[in-house]
Every structure is written in C-alpha cells, then in structure tokens.
Amino acid sequence: MSVVGIDFGAQSTKIGVARNKGIDIITNEVSNRSTPTLVGFGTTCRAIGEAAKTQETSNLKNTVANIKRLIGRSFNDPDVQIEQEYNTAAICDVNGQAGVEVSFRQKKEKFSATQLVAMYLAKIRDITSAELNLPVSDVTISVPAWFTDVQRRAMLDAGEIAGLKVLRLINDTTATALGYGITKLDLPGPEEKPRRVMFVDIGHSDYTASIVEFRKGELNVKATACDRHFGGRNFDRALTEHFANEFKEKFKIDVRTNAKAWARTLAAAEKMKKVLSANPAAPMSIESLMEDVDVRTIVKREELEAMVQPVLDRVTGPIEQVLAEAKMKPEDIDSIEMVGGCTRVPAVKDAIAKFFGKSLSFTLNQDEAIARGCAFSCAILSPVFRVRDFSVHDIVNYPIEFTWEQSADIPDEDTSLTVFGRGNIMPSTKILTFYRKQPFDLEARYANPEGLPGKTNPWVGRFSVKGVTADANDDFMICKLKARLNLHGILNVESGYYVEDMEVEEPVEDADAMDTDAKGDEQPKKTRKVKKQVRKGDLPISAGTSSTDSSVKESWIESEKTMYADDKRIAETDEMKNHLESTIYEEDDKVLGQYQELYDLIKGEPAEVEQKKKELEQSLAEYRKTLESLKDWLYDESEEGGEAATLEAYKAKVKEIETLNKPYRDALMEERLRIQEEEFAKKRAEEEAKRQAEEQAKRAAAAAMNFEERNETVMTDAPAEGDKQ
Structure with a gap:
C-alpha cells in the first residue's frame, strides 16, 4: 500500500511519498519534481500536466489553468470572473457550478471544475503509480485554509471520480507545520511554554499566514489569515x-x-x-x-x-490580522518560517522582516514543504506505516450556525445557535438538544457571510430529523443530534437519537463507611436515586448538502473512465505508430547489412554461387519495395492510410515486417550455422591431427628410450676382454 501526499497547487503540483524511512518528492514522466496544473483538450484526446504545458501556446482556448480556484464556486461569483483574466479557456456555467467550454474532438463540450480537477488527479495518480510500481489509492490532499464546505466537498468528489480515497483534506499551512514539527526533537514539553511559529505561505495566487504552537508530539493552530489575491x-x-x-x-x-x-x-x-x-x-x-x-x-x-x-502595500495585512486574532504581538513569535515561491521576492522578504524586526527563517524547502507535510499526514492515517505520534489540531476559519423553526409549544425558544465558532478546534463534535413532538428540520449556515470568499452562498446543509413523536403523556421527546466537523473541515449531522429522563440507582462513595458489621458480615453498599437521561432509540436523519448528486457523480465517473480509456488507447496507438515507423527505417538499414553478409558468405560452385546471389538480389529488391509501400501507407492521410489507422492495424504492419524479414534471418542463421559447423569441424580435425602427432611423438620417444635401455643392458652383460668362458 502506498502513502501519498499531494500539494495541489494553482500553478503546479508536487507529490510526496513515504518510503526509505522518510519522505521523497517524486518526479513525473519528464523527470520534473513539479507537474503543471493544466488540463488541455485536443482533436483526439486530452493533454494533462506536462503534455498540456507543451501545447499550451498552440492550444490556448482549450487549455484550462487555475482549476483549483474554480472548484466549488458558482459561475456568478466575482472571484470566478477574476479568474477569467488568468485563463485563456472560456469559463462558463455548468449546472450552477463554474466550468469551462472547450473544443474537444471537433465539438464543443462543457466540463465542471470538479470534473477538471478529477481529470488532473487521475494524472497525478498515474505518475505516482508509475514511480512506485504500485496501485495508488490512499492520499492526503492540501487545500487553502479559506476553502469553504462546498469547495471541500467538491474536492472529495473529484478524488472519488479519479479513483482515489482521500484520507484527509489538510490546510496548506497546517501541512507545512506538520512537516516542520514532526521532525523536531527539541520541542518543549507539556508543562513548558510552547514554541510559537508563524508560517507565511505565498504561492502563485494566494497568501496565507498561520500561527502554530508546538509542544512535544502535537501542534495547535492558533489563528489563520488569508489574502486570496496576492501571489x-x-x-x-x-x-x-x-x-x-x-x-x-x-x-x-x-x-x-x-x-x-x-x-x-x-x-x-x-x-x-x-x-x-x-x-x-x-x-x-x-x-x-x-x-x-x-x-x-x-x-x-x-x-x-x-x-x-x-x-x-498589502504584504503585512494577513500577518497583522493573524496576530490580532491570536491576541499576540510580533515579539511573541519565536520564528517566522517562509514557504512558497513568492517568498523569494526580495521586497516581500524585506517588508516582513522589517515588520517583525528580526531575520526570517528558510529552514523548509519553499516549494516542497506542503507536499512533505501531506505525506506525513497520510502516513499517520495509514495503518501500514509507523510514524512518531503527533497530534494535529486545526481550527475552524468560518463560524457555523444552526437555525430552525420555532416550536409552537415553546414560544420563547431561540431559533439559532453558533455551534462551531471561529477558532474552534477541528475535528470536533457537538451534541445539540431539541424538545419536539413532531419531526423537524434545521439548517447549517456560515454565521458571517461577509467573511466568505467572493460571493459564496452561506448555506451549508439542511437536515431533516424523522421519527419524532410525543410520548404517552403528550410530552416532548428529548432529541439529541450529533453535529461533527470532520478531518476535512466538512460539516455533517452524523446521527440522532432520543433520550428519557429516568431515575436510576448509583452507588454512594463513602470513605468512612464500613462494608462489614461487628460479626464480620458484608453489608449492602449504599445507593441513591438520581435522574439521568437514558438513550432509548435512534432518530433517522436525511441530509441535503452541497455534495454532487449521486446520479450526476456516477455519470461523471463513467465519463472519466471512458475518456481515460480513450486517451490510453490513443497513446498506445501513437506509440505503436512510432514503433512501426522506427521499425521500417531500422529494417531498411538492417536488411542491407544482412544482405551484404549473406552475399559474402555464399560458397560453392561458381554457377551455383552466381544463381544464389542473383536470387538474393531479387529478394532484396522485393523486400525494399515492400518497405517503401509501408512508408507510403504510414504517411497516407486518407481514410485508409496510416495517419488514421487503428492500433490493431499498426500491430499487423509490424507483424508483417517481421514475417517479411524471417527468410533473411533464417537464411543468415543457416549460413552462420554452416560456417560455424565447418569451422568447428576444421578445428576438431586440427586438434585431432595435433593429438595424433603428439601421441606419435610420445611413442617415438618411448621407443627410443627402450632402445637405449636395451643397449645399456647388452653392454653390462657382455664378458670383459681376457675373461675365460
């Protein structure tokens, strides 16, 4: 199982993976550590990432940028209209959402921003899978802290369409803070004064400042402020x-x-x-x-x-705002960590350093810090990795309130309540109590619409509570609802149940009481009756939120699968076409070499040799003529030509070349084998002759030695002169 963190940027995206006991930033298909956040549409297929960047200038109207800043927004939002200035593709309305209209496969098509992000995430998935040689599913994705509930839900929908399981949507500066803190071994203990660090992240299109307190094993985000149009x-x-x-x-x-x-x-x-x-x-x-x-x-x-x-002139605005919200002064900050490409601009650095009156810190990788933090977050949530215990406590940036209709039986009942205030820790769960005799509805909204980005609709969701009835005495049912702001920063009413006030007995804690009497017998423990709320049953809840309708999402999933399969097939077809083209030219050169080698290898009687060479020359001419006809077919732009051929047609042509070349390969192999056999036989004959010569020499030497020994024996046994016989 892979552990992947995605820094989804407006201009480019970085991918961090947990491996080799650390976090690596992986490279894409052209060995770059960041991938352009672009989606392009062509006459036959889509171009995403590096491919879209390559053809961006020649295909401006059909190349979409800044998709991160379009997702979850309505077309009429002023922020979306600003994005048109930075986008060459035409932004339009797609079922109430911001999207684009492009020319794709010779016809006009509209795609929502959610679909565009899904297309891009699918490309990021493929890049990661190719690098790791593993299927990719579990990921953590970074989002700006100013993203609203609807934008976060759209990001989760995009991840689902792309076939990814998003374990967490994490705020950019929170991911940076996690990457900073989890590797630090000198953080103060629980009882010590926390280390306060301000993270200033200025990227391609937005600016975020966060104050984070660190203690050993945990971080707490104290305040966050953003400027969405500074980058x-x-x-x-x-x-x-x-x-x-x-x-x-x-x-x-x-x-x-x-x-x-x-x-x-x-x-x-x-x-x-x-x-x-x-x-x-x-x-x-x-x-x-x-x-x-x-x-x-x-x-x-x-x-x-x-x-x-x-x-x-606006560079210190978010810093002043975040300090005010955290109720701190510049001197309360221990370190100012700068991340994001725009923090390299000298004027920006000088203005921030002057504001604090001390030097800035650049200990983190300005481009890759978020991706590393995202990968750490994914590793913490993944069951297959062991990571140092580190708690992340982020905060709510927009206060959320619930509103409901007043009960006719409770004339002085309040009809609204801010449940999650700005600065509330998340994830967080709150229990809401209602007294009702019949089913009721409640709505969740952002309490301060003026603080939302652009003209975002403050509505978050509507929740209908079913199964509510009066009791036997026509009295109220006590309804409990569990409202939760989850890891992603998304609100849901997760469950509902009803309770009853009942008298229950509970033991009385009495330190001086004796549990035994004078005889040593145990005495019954003292108890008392108290009123408690006892859970009696569940209440069904139906929710209406800004998540994409399930039927629409399914159609988008099927559409993405179809386009992905088509893109893959077109890529394979282009690859096979290039393979055919290179094969034709390689074979043209190769067959000449094979021909020359065969020509030189032909042996035999003069007439037989001449006939074989003549046949070989004729065969070569036919083969080269076939290759030329294949070239003509490959570059033919007609409907029956190679320019419009299918993958199977290209494969068939490659097979045809292999079949054509087989006689040459076989003949050349036969000649080589024949020559090898002749050389082997010759070598064996030479070795045999040499062996026989050596044996003959040995025999001759042995015979000479025997002759000398016999002569010596004769000389030794002969009688000396004068001896008597």
Whole structure:
C-alpha cells in the first residue's frame, strides 16, 4: 500500500511519498519534481500536466489553468470572473457550478471544475503509480485554509471520480507545520511554554499566514489569515502589462490583441521575475513575438517593485490580522518560517522582516514543504506505516450556525445557535438538544457571510430529523443530534437519537463507611436515586448538502473512465505508430547489412554461387519495395492510410515486417550455422591431427628410450676382454 501526499497547487503540483524511512518528492514522466496544473483538450484526446504545458501556446482556448480556484464556486461569483483574466479557456456555467467550454474532438463540450480537477488527479495518480510500481489509492490532499464546505466537498468528489480515497483534506499551512514539527526533537514539553511559529505561505495566487504552537508530539493552530489575491501571478501580470505598453510604444505592436503573443510575453515575464529575485536587473528577448517583430528590453528590480507597489502595500495585512486574532504581538513569535515561491521576492522578504524586526527563517524547502507535510499526514492515517505520534489540531476559519423553526409549544425558544465558532478546534463534535413532538428540520449556515470568499452562498446543509413523536403523556421527546466537523473541515449531522429522563440507582462513595458489621458480615453498599437521561432509540436523519448528486457523480465517473480509456488507447496507438515507423527505417538499414553478409558468405560452385546471389538480389529488391509501400501507407492521410489507422492495424504492419524479414534471418542463421559447423569441424580435425602427432611423438620417444635401455643392458652383460668362458 502506498502513502501519498499531494500539494495541489494553482500553478503546479508536487507529490510526496513515504518510503526509505522518510519522505521523497517524486518526479513525473519528464523527470520534473513539479507537474503543471493544466488540463488541455485536443482533436483526439486530452493533454494533462506536462503534455498540456507543451501545447499550451498552440492550444490556448482549450487549455484550462487555475482549476483549483474554480472548484466549488458558482459561475456568478466575482472571484470566478477574476479568474477569467488568468485563463485563456472560456469559463462558463455548468449546472450552477463554474466550468469551462472547450473544443474537444471537433465539438464543443462543457466540463465542471470538479470534473477538471478529477481529470488532473487521475494524472497525478498515474505518475505516482508509475514511480512506485504500485496501485495508488490512499492520499492526503492540501487545500487553502479559506476553502469553504462546498469547495471541500467538491474536492472529495473529484478524488472519488479519479479513483482515489482521500484520507484527509489538510490546510496548506497546517501541512507545512506538520512537516516542520514532526521532525523536531527539541520541542518543549507539556508543562513548558510552547514554541510559537508563524508560517507565511505565498504561492502563485494566494497568501496565507498561520500561527502554530508546538509542544512535544502535537501542534495547535492558533489563528489563520488569508489574502486570496496576492501571489506570484500578480507580479507576472504587472510585468506583462508594463511590456505591453512598452512594446506598443517602442515596436508598434499591441500584444493585448493577440492571445499567443500575450501568452508568450506572460511566460517571459514570469522568467524575468525569477531572475530579478536574485539579480538587480534582467534582460528579456522574444523573437518574432508578433507580426515578425523581435522584441528586447531590460528591467531593473526597482522598476518591478514600483510596478507592484499596490500589491506590496498589502504584504503585512494577513500577518497583522493573524496576530490580532491570536491576541499576540510580533515579539511573541519565536520564528517566522517562509514557504512558497513568492517568498523569494526580495521586497516581500524585506517588508516582513522589517515588520517583525528580526531575520526570517528558510529552514523548509519553499516549494516542497506542503507536499512533505501531506505525506506525513497520510502516513499517520495509514495503518501500514509507523510514524512518531503527533497530534494535529486545526481550527475552524468560518463560524457555523444552526437555525430552525420555532416550536409552537415553546414560544420563547431561540431559533439559532453558533455551534462551531471561529477558532474552534477541528475535528470536533457537538451534541445539540431539541424538545419536539413532531419531526423537524434545521439548517447549517456560515454565521458571517461577509467573511466568505467572493460571493459564496452561506448555506451549508439542511437536515431533516424523522421519527419524532410525543410520548404517552403528550410530552416532548428529548432529541439529541450529533453535529461533527470532520478531518476535512466538512460539516455533517452524523446521527440522532432520543433520550428519557429516568431515575436510576448509583452507588454512594463513602470513605468512612464500613462494608462489614461487628460479626464480620458484608453489608449492602449504599445507593441513591438520581435522574439521568437514558438513550432509548435512534432518530433517522436525511441530509441535503452541497455534495454532487449521486446520479450526476456516477455519470461523471463513467465519463472519466471512458475518456481515460480513450486517451490510453490513443497513446498506445501513437506509440505503436512510432514503433512501426522506427521499425521500417531500422529494417531498411538492417536488411542491407544482412544482405551484404549473406552475399559474402555464399560458397560453392561458381554457377551455383552466381544463381544464389542473383536470387538474393531479387529478394532484396522485393523486400525494399515492400518497405517503401509501408512508408507510403504510414504517411497516407486518407481514410485508409496510416495517419488514421487503428492500433490493431499498426500491430499487423509490424507483424508483417517481421514475417517479411524471417527468410533473411533464417537464411543468415543457416549460413552462420554452416560456417560455424565447418569451422568447428576444421578445428576438431586440427586438434585431432595435433593429438595424433603428439601421441606419435610420445611413442617415438618411448621407443627410443627402450632402445637405449636395451643397449645399456647388452653392454653390462657382455664378458670383459681376457675373461675365460
């Protein structure tokens, strides 16, 4: 089982996985540690992530960005209208939700933001699965702290559509705090003063500041404040507007009238912003930007800061707000941890450091801290990993109240109650008590609609309590409802039951009483009667929330499965087409080499050799002619040509080439085997001759030795001269 944390960003996404006794940030199919958060639609299939980034400029109207900032929002929300400025695809209404209208497979299609996020998460799932060689299911996903109930429910729906089990939606800065605290071994103990850390996270499009208190084994979020429209893209936009004005005056071209020219200028502005974070000045040059005009310019850091001064004036806003909510002063903060790409901007760092009057801390990886925290969170919730005990106590950012109709039998009854106030710890459960004689409804709403992002509907859910009746004495039923704000920050009324006031006996604790009498016999323990509420039965509850309707969700799941299967088949078809193309050219070169080798290997009588070579040349000509016809078919754009062929057709052509080449391979193999056998026989003959020569030499040597021994014997046995016989 895999443990995966996803930092789902507006511009790019990072993936953390638990392995090798730590957290790794994995790379995608092109070895990048972050994947562009883009979904593109083409004439045949979708392009997601890196593929969408590659074709973004050529397919602007059908490439969707900032999908994170669209999910769970209505089309009429002012924030959504702002997103149109940062999106080249047309944002539209899809069943009351924000979505996009694109051209997909030669026709107009509408997709909701929930579907778009699901498409993207499916791609992230595939990237992770390919890296781990494991199926991916359990994940933790980061979301901004300002996400409302409807946005969080939409994220869970998107995860379900993508085939993922979301163990937790965790706030960005809470994930960062978890990654920071769980690795620290020097945190203060339970009785000591906590370590107070402010996490400042400024990313591509939003800015969050959180104050977190750390003790050994736990973190407590004390307060969080956000600016939803402060991020790196504001700097990019300001630079692009500056260039548009300069190019109009200097080069007589207006990039605002050309979408591709604007997109290229925006990309160049983003690169320049990064250069200016480390250098006092940066050049910029774009060839043939528009109307064959090359542009070049140079910008100093001071000029950029002047362009974005209205944005920089807001840099301390969230910090001041979070300190006020936590009832703290700057000197109460022990450390200021900076994360997010935009915290590299010198003007931002200088303004925050000046506010606190001390240096900032950059101990965390600014780009990957959230992904690491998400992976730690997933590991804590996963049963297959052992992680150091660490409790995470996040807080409610928007107060939630329940409202209901007044009971006719209780004229002075209140009709609303703030159940989860701002700063309330979550997850959290509250028990609500009602006195009723018949079924009733209650609604959950955000108590302060003006504090919600954009024009979000404050309605959270409606809950109908069934099975309520008066008792035998026509008295009230005491109804208890369990309202819970869960790990994801989502509200539900999980269960309902009714109780009765009853007298029960309970033992009396009396330290001086004796349990035995004078004879040593045990005396009965003293008891007393007390009134208690005893649970008597359950009350059915039907809930209406902003979650996607089950029938709609099922249709989206089926649609995603179909599109995914089609994309996979098209990718396999393209891969097989490329394989066929490379095979054709490889075989063309290979067959020439095989032909030459066979030509040189042919042996025999002159007439026989000439005939074999003639047949070989004729066979080669036919084979190469077949390869040429395959090339013509492959590049034929007609309906029967290779450009429109199916996966099976490409496979058949590859098989055809293999069949065509078989006689050459077989003939070449036979010739090689024949030569090997001849060489082997020759070698064996040489070895046999050598062995026989060596044996003959040994025999000759042995014979010579025997001859000498016989001569010596004759000489020794012969009588000396003068001896008598």
